Amino acid sequence: MSRTTDGTRDRERTRSAVLEAAERLLGERGTRVSVAEIAADAGVSKSGLLHHFPSKDELLLAVAEHGLETFKDEVMRHVDLAENRAGKVLRAYVRTLCGGSERAMAVFSPTAMWTGLTAVPGVEPVIAADATYWRETFARDGLPEDRSLVVRHAAEGLAAATSMQPYLDDRELAVARTALLALAEPTD
Template sequence: MGRTAGRDPEQTRAALLDAAAEVVRERGISATLDDVARRAGVSKGGLLYHFASKHELLLALAREWLERFRVAVLAAVDPADDAPGRLVRAYVRVSVHEALDAAATRDALVLLAHLSSVEAITDLARADALRWQEDLRADGLPQDVLALVLAAADGVSAQPVWGMEPAPQELERLRDRLVALTYAEG
C-alpha cells in the first residue's frame, strides 16, 4: 500500500499516533506495529517510514501527549494577567477543564499508565515533570500555596480513573477556588 490517498506526511504521522494511542489503550505496550498500521489504514512499511521502531513510535506518542498538555497550558495563560501565579492559574484551568471530560481523562490516564512501563518514557515524563516544577516554582507563588494548588489540580484531573465524576458545577467551583488561592496573600 502506497501513501494513503488524501493525506500528507504530517496527517499520516498524526493518524499513526492516534492509532497507536487507541491500540496501546486497548492492548497495552504489547500491541504490535501491524496493529497500529492496520488501525491507521497504512501499510507497516508506511508506519516504518515515519517511525523506525515500536520504541520510537511509543516515545513519539509520549512526547506528543506531554507536549499537548504544555501547549494547552501555555495557550491558557491570560495575557492580561501579570500577577504572580499566572502560569499556575493556566495549569489549574487546563487540568480542571480536562477533568470535565471524564471518558477522555480516563483514556489519557490509561494510555499514560501503559506508556510509563517503558523506562525511556518514564525518564521522559520525569524530565517533563522537573521542567514543570521549575517553571511553576518560578511563577512567583509561595511554595506552600503552589504545592496545595497543584496537588488539588492534579488530584481532580485523576479522579475519573477511580470512577469519580464530579458535576461540572463542582469542578468549576473548585477551579475558581484554586485560582483564588493563587491571588491570596501568603
C-alpha cells in the first residue's frame, strides 16, 4: 500500500494505481477482467480496491472519467501559448494524437476497453459531457467549424490507425500530422 512519509495512507496514489491498472487490463481483456485481477495488478488488496470503488461499475465509471480527463490534460499540455492565432487548441489536439502522446493515442485505438465502458451505468452522460466540452472548446478556438471537424476527426482516426500496423507507419503518420497541422492554421 502506498504510504506518505508520516505513515498515513496515500489515498490518491492508491486510487491512481488502481485506475491505471484497470485501464491497462481493460485495454487488454475488456470488461471481463475481474476486480481481483485489477487489485492484484495495482498492488492492493481486493478490499482496498473496494474501499475506493465500492463496485465494479463505479470503478469502470471512474476509469472512463479518468481517461477523458487525462486526455484533456494531455491536449492542453500541447497548446503552444506563443501561437497567437486561431486554431491553437486544434493544433494541440493534432500534436497530441499524432505522435505527441502515446497514452492519448492509445485512448483512440480500437480496444475492448471503450466498447465495454459505454455499457456501464453512468458512463453515457460522462461521454456526452466530454463531447460537449470539445465542441465548445473548438467553437471558441476560432477556426471554421467544417475545417475543425475534419481535422479533429482525422487526427482521431490516425491515432486509432497507429495500432493497425502495417497500415500506417511512422513516416506516414508524420506526413499526415504535417498536413493536418497546416489545415489547422487560419487562412485569413
